[in-house]
Amino acid sequence: MTGLIIVLCVLMIGVIIVQVGRVSELAGRIRGNEEIQRDNNNMNGIISLVFMVVFLISTIVSAWYYKNSMLGYGPHESASLHGSTLDYIFNVTLFFTAIVFFITHIALFWFAYKYRGQKGRKAIFLSHDNRLELIWTIIPAVVMTFLVVGGLDAWNEVMADVGEGEEHIEIEATGMQFAWMMRYPGEDGLLGRKDYTLINSTNPLGMDWTDTKNHDDWVSTAAGEILKLPVGKKVRVRITSRDVLHNFDLPHFRVKMDAVPGLPTYFVFTPSMTTEEYRQNLGALKKNGEPKYPEWWEPSDPDEPDGPKRWEAFMFELACAELCGNGHYSMRRVVDIVSQEEFDMWAAGLQGYYDTTIKGTEEDPFNTSGGLSGLN
Amino acid sequence: MAEIAIKHKDDVLIEELGYDDHFHDHHHGDKYQSNFITHYIFSQDHKVIGKQFLITGIFWGIIGAAMSVIFRLQLGFPEDSIAWLQPFLGKWITINSEGIGSLNADFYYALVTMHGTILVFFVLTAGLSGTFSNILIPLQCGARDMASPLLNMFSYWFFFLAGAVMFASLFLSTGPFSGGWTAYPPLSILPQASSGSGAGMTLWALSLVFFVVSVLLGGINYITTVLNLRTKGMGMWRLPLTIWAFFITAIIALLSFPVLVSAFLLTICDRELGTSFFLSDIYIAGEALERVGGSPILFQHLFWFLGHPEVYIIILPAMGIVSEVLSVHSRKPIFGYKAMVFSILAIAFLSFIVWAHHMFMSGVNPFISNFFVVFTLIIAVPSAVKVFNWITTLYGGNIRFNSASLFGIGFVSMFISGGLTGIFLGNSAIDIQMHDTYFVVAHFHIVMGIAAFFGMFAGIYHWFPKMYGRFMNETLGKLHFWGTLVSAYAIFWPMHYMGIAGVPRRYYSFETFDAFSHFDDLNKFITIFAILSFALQLLFVVNFFYSIWKGKKMTTRNPWGANTLEWTTPINTGHGNWPGKIPTVQRWAYDYGKDGIEFTTQITPLREGEEEVH
Numbered sequence: 001m002t003g004l005i006i007v008l009c010v011l012m013i014g015v016i017i018v019q020v021g022r023v024s025e026l027a028g029r030i031r032g033n034e035e036i037q038r039d040n041n042n043m044n045g046i047i048s049l050v051f052m053v054v055f056l057i058s059t060i061v062s063a064w065y066y067k068n069s070m071l072g073y074g075p076h077e078s079a080s081l082h083g084s085t086l087d088y089i090f091n092v093t094l095f096f097t098a099i100v101f102f103i104t105h106i107a108l109f110w111f112a113y114k115y116r117g118q119k120g121r122k123a124i125f126l127s128h129d130n131r132l133e134l135i136w137t138i139i140p141a142v143v144m145t146f147l148v149v150g151g152l153d154a155w156n157e158v159m160a161d162v163g164e165g166e167e168h169i170e171i172e173a174t175g176m177q178f179a180w181m182m183r184y185p186g187e188d189g190l191l192g193r194k195d196y197t198l199i200n201s202t203n204p205l206g207m208d209w210t211d212t213k214n215h216d217d218w219v220s221t222a223a224g225e226i227l228k229l230p231v232g233k234k235v236r237v238r239i240t241s242r243d244v245l246h247n248f249d250l251p252h253f254r255v256k257m258d259a260v261p262g263l264p265t266y267f268v269f270t271p272s273m274t275t276e277e278y279r280q281n282l283g284a285l286k287k288n289g290e291p292k293y294p295e296w297w298e299p300s301d302p303d304e305p306d307g308p309k310r311w312e313a314f315m316f317e318l319a320c321a322e323l324c325g326n327g328h329y330s331m332r333r334v335v336d337i338v339s340q341e342e343f344d345m346w347a348a349g350l351q352g353y354y355d356t357t358i359k360g361t362e363e364d365p366f367n368t369s370g371g372l373s374g375l376n
Numbered sequence: 377m378a379e380i381a382i383k384h385k386d387d388v389l390i391e392e393l394g395y396d397d398h399f400h401d402h403h404h405g406d407k408y409q410s411n412f413i414t415h416y417i418f419s420q421d422h423k424v425i426g427k428q429f430l431i432t433g434i435f436w437g438i439i440g441a442a443m444s445v446i447f448r449l450q451l452g453f454p455e456d457s458i459a460w461l462q463p464f465l466g467k468w469i470t471i472n473s474e475g476i477g478s479l480n481a482d483f484y485y486a487l488v489t490m491h492g493t494i495l496v497f498f499v500l501t502a503g504l505s506g507t508f509s510n511i512l513i514p515l516q517c518g519a520r521d522m523a524s525p526l527l528n529m530f531s532y533w534f535f536f537l538a539g540a541v542m543f544a545s546l547f548l549s550t551g552p553f554s555g556g557w558t559a560y561p562p563l564s565i566l567p568q569a570s571s572g573s574g575a576g577m578t579l580w581a582l583s584l585v586f587f588v589v590s591v592l593l594g595g596i597n598y599i600t601t602v603l604n605l606r607t608k609g610m611g612m613w614r615l616p617l618t619i620w621a622f623f624i625t626a627i628i629a630l631l632s633f634p635v636l637v638s639a640f641l642l643t644i645c646d647r648e649l650g651t652s653f654f655l656s657d658i659y660i661a662g663e664a665l666e667r668v669g670g671s672p673i674l675f676q677h678l679f680w681f682l683g684h685p686e687v688y689i690i691i692l693p694a695m696g697i698v699s700e701v702l703s704v705h706s707r708k709p710i711f712g713y714k715a716m717v718f719s720i721l722a723i724a725f726l727s728f729i730v731w732a733h734h735m736f737m738s739g740v741n742p743f744i745s746n747f748f749v750v751f752t753l754i755i756a757v758p759s760a761v762k763v764f765n766w767i768t769t770l771y772g773g774n775i776r777f778n779s780a781s782l783f784g785i786g787f788v789s790m791f792i793s794g795g796l797t798g799i800f801l802g803n804s805a806i807d808i809q810m811h812d813t814y815f816v817v818a819h820f821h822i823v824m825g826i827a828a829f830f831g832m833f834a835g836i837y838h839w840f841p842k843m844y845g846r847f848m849n850e851t852l853g854k855l856h857f858w859g860t861l862v863s864a865y866a867i868f869w870p871m872h873y874m875g876i877a878g879v880p881r882r883y884y885s886f887e888t889f890d891a892f893s894h895f896d897d898l899n900k901f902i903t904i905f906a907i908l909s910f911a912l913q914l915l916f917v918v919n920f921f922y923s924i925w926k927g928k929k930m931t932t933r934n935p936w937g938a939n940t941l942e943w944t945t946p947i948n949t950g951h952g953n954w955p956g957k958i959p960t961v962q963r964w965a966y967d968y969g970k971d972g973i974e975f976t977t978q979i980t981p982l983r984e985g986e987e988e989v990h
């Protein structure tokens with residue numbers, strides 16, 4: 001019923017608008033087209049100007065309003081070392097593009113207003129001006145060069161693989177519909193061999209158990225399990241997929257890389273803040289004791305007003321950023337950055353998947369207690 | 377009327393200086409118009425074919441836009457029930473235990489995919505370049521028709537066929553294709569991965585193959601016509617910028633679309649014949665597929681080798697139209713004609729060597745990206761030149777504000793806003809963070825979606841009198857413009873903020889992640905403006921069809937005081953375009969305000985002592 005009323009109202013409004021259109025056209029016939037056109041020019045010239053002012057102001061005001069929700073601004077410093085460089089390049093680009101944005105928009109709408117058609121005005125004849133055109137070819141070219149050089153410098157550094165013998169931890173992320181499976185290398189620090197033909201329900205990654213490097217690898221498939229990483233240590237994530245494309249996306253760390261079946265990719269980054277430090281930023285107080293970012297002081301669960309505040313409950317998140325099917329939006333995992341000591345303690349408690357699930361079963365090629373060998 | 381009593385001065389000029397090709401001695405001109413079917417349906421007249429492209433484009437525009445309203449309702453108001461859509465959408469609405477109806481996730485992705493495909497290919501390629509290349513190339517070049525009217529007719533009917541197949545796919549029980557308009561494998565190849573990748577994908581690929589045939593038949597014709605059928609005196613440097621834009625667009629299309637077909641053929645082989653061009657090491661639905669050695673990234677190379685030129689196939693015609701419209705209505709020559717032509721050429725060339733900027737984070741060797749960053753950011757230079765030249769075209773003018781010129785001005789604003797965000801994305805270092813977020817969505821909707829639509833609207837309002845002998849209603853047109861300008865910015869500008877906050881695109885719901893769920897109000901705001909904008913486009917459609925039959929009649933041939941040849945034809949332009957001789961061209965297209973004369977048509981000989989400018 002309400003639906004019908006809405007439809008009727010919309011139709012009514014439509015009819016009224018169309019009628020207004022017709023009436024104004026009739027008026028035009030009475031008053032003469034030239035005069036109408038001049039009125040039009042005046043009115044639309046003024047609207048152009050008003051639009052320009054309102055538009056430019058809203059761009060600034062809205063950006064200011066949302067500044068604390070955007071990464072790189074307000075409390076959202078990058079949580080990785082390279083991320084701050086990228087944020088800096090973003091801001092430099094923003095600076096230059098904002099200048100161009102404002103100058104061109106002011107010129108565009110100001111000229112539209114200033115040179116609106118009027119009685120007795122004659123357009124000037126200006127077909128080209130080589131000097132002017134040269135200037136506005138060269139200036140963008142110079143600015144672009146500057147941006148490209150800065151950008152590529154950072155890019156090549158960020159995307160470089162870890163050097164030979166450089167200290168780092170290597171972990172592995174495997175995308176599947178619709179979850180991220182993670183693998184930590186265990187005590188030996190090495191990830192064992194995988195083969196997708198070995199995948200089955202007990203071996204979700206297709207680890208080759210004849211490779212003993214696999215035996216201490218910790219596998220985490222439950223989306224609820226928290227992934228810890230030490231602060232200040234280089235992490236190389238080996239990124240793979242076992243079905244379709246996914247994208248390993250850690251927005252707070254400015255990390256993003258496709259997971260491609262059959263073609264392992266990687267991303268190297270160094271967490272620069274623990275989760276706790278990041279939370280302190282979010283929950284910071286001003287000198288007068290008031291919260292700096294009030295929105296982060298709301299309860300994290302609206303049904304529990306006395307529960308933890310949003311800043312207290314904050315967690316880094318791992319997402320998927322490449323369309324992978326109908327559950328694409330739900331591949332969430334939680335990442336916790338901790339001190340080295342805490343990490344070591346946590347890691348010491350992790351048990352190899354082989355030990356917990358495979359050892360002594362039919363799948364185990366080293367199963368000597370009779371029965372079938374997985375390898376024959 | 378006056379037309380008959382005294383001879384129109386254009387006719388006098390044409391008779392005096394025109395070129396007699398004995399067109400009407402052969403009577404083949406009227407053969408095609410003999411009955412209703414050959415005139416309106418299987419027409420070979422470029423003007424009718426152009427209108428067919430336009431009206432089919434409008435049809436698809438309404439469908440594609442309605443789809444976006446439906447999925448925006450889901451994004452903006454996920455908690456509200458859309459059970460009332462069930463009569464249309466049937467099983468694609470799931471109603472939960474509390475009676476709240478929401479869009480099925482599979483169907484959400486199908487709608488997003490169809491929306492993208494329809495708008496990019498059917499509306500902004502066929503509906504824009506198809507319409508205006510057809511109508512304007514022969515008229516503005518001074519030709520009787522296209523080089524091959526028959527192929528031209530086929531071009532439309534292949535487009536129609538493509539549309540029919542795509543339309544049929546909407547009603548499949550497994551749903552239409554849902555893997556995104558970019559159709560990345562393996563998702564698009566494996567029906568196990570997504571229900572839309574079954575029959576939906578088969579029809580999608582088939583439809584687009586037909587579509588490419590249409591583009592190629594049209595393109596060959598446009599190129600040949602521009603090269604061979606220009607009238608006497610119409611040197612390349614006297615062509616209006618519209619024709620330059622359509623001409624270069626057709627060349628780009630001819631070089632890039634076949635590569636898309638090759639990508640689709642390999643996809644079809646992978647789907648139907650068990651080959652592994654794009655597949656390797658896949659375990660899905662409890663089974664390890666025996667498909668190794670292929671690479672999903674190869675598909676992306678092939679796709680974007682078309683995909684990036686495609687965005688320029690969409691925008692160049694709009695640029696050409698806007699250049700013409702702004703010049704005519706500000707009563708000034710386009711500023712820097714030659715620079716405009718060279719920048720079109722530069723953009724066209726560069727558009728072929730930047731494709732991998734869509735693939736910075738796809739796993740290609742990061743070293744390769746260096747080249748693509750450099751080429752990509754070089755494109756910003758000719759783009760900037762064009763913007764400055766449009767703005768300077770307004771400078772010192774005597775601007776006639778009407779719906780056409782307003783949309784032209786709006787185009788420039790959109791192109792600036794969206795082009796500038798391209799500079800962020802083209803810099804691979806920044807793209808690490810921005811790739812596949814709403815920042816990209818904002819970028820391409822503003823620079824391509826809205827800007828191209830504005831160019832198209834400018835063209836429709838400007839050439840409507842030429843097409844139908846009547847004017848569109850100006851009051852409604854201006855309402856359409858200002859309303860759309862405001863709502864388009866209200867929809868897409870805030871998406872930058874979501875993108876900078878890291879919100880990924882193509883998310884059915886933002887609630888799963890704490891980091892992405894703070895934009896409820898913004899999403900509502902966007903959805904409300906999307907609905908408003910949709911209503912405004914319906915207003916345009918009403919205006920369009922109303923004006924075809926009831927609009928104000930055109931009483932003079934050249935209502936805008938324009939210089940180009942199409943306005944020297946009679947008001948009701950028949951087949952063959954000019955009733956007698958073909959006009960010959962005496963000067964370039966932009967003598968507005970020269971020597972104090974408001975405008976001088978291209979068929980007017982140079983005055984004594986006058987020099988031609990460029």
Ligand code: HEM
Nearest residue numbers: 687691733734756795798799801802811812816820823824
């Ligand atoms: C200043 C010039 C431009 C630059 C530097 C630029 C750069 C880029 C880059 C790097 C991307 C990829 C972003 C990503 O996926 O991470 C992109 C996406 C896109 N651009 Fe542009 N662009 C420019 C102008 C244009 C123009 C003029 C159009 C169309 C008329 C356009 C249409 C698109 C489209 C459609 C996409 C997204 C495709 C998709 O992923 O679905 N861009 N642009």
Ligand SMILES: [Cu+2]
Nearest residue numbers: 320322324328
């Ligand atoms: Cu995904």
Ligand SMILES: [Cu+2]
Nearest residue numbers: 684731733734
């Ligand atoms: Cu591109």
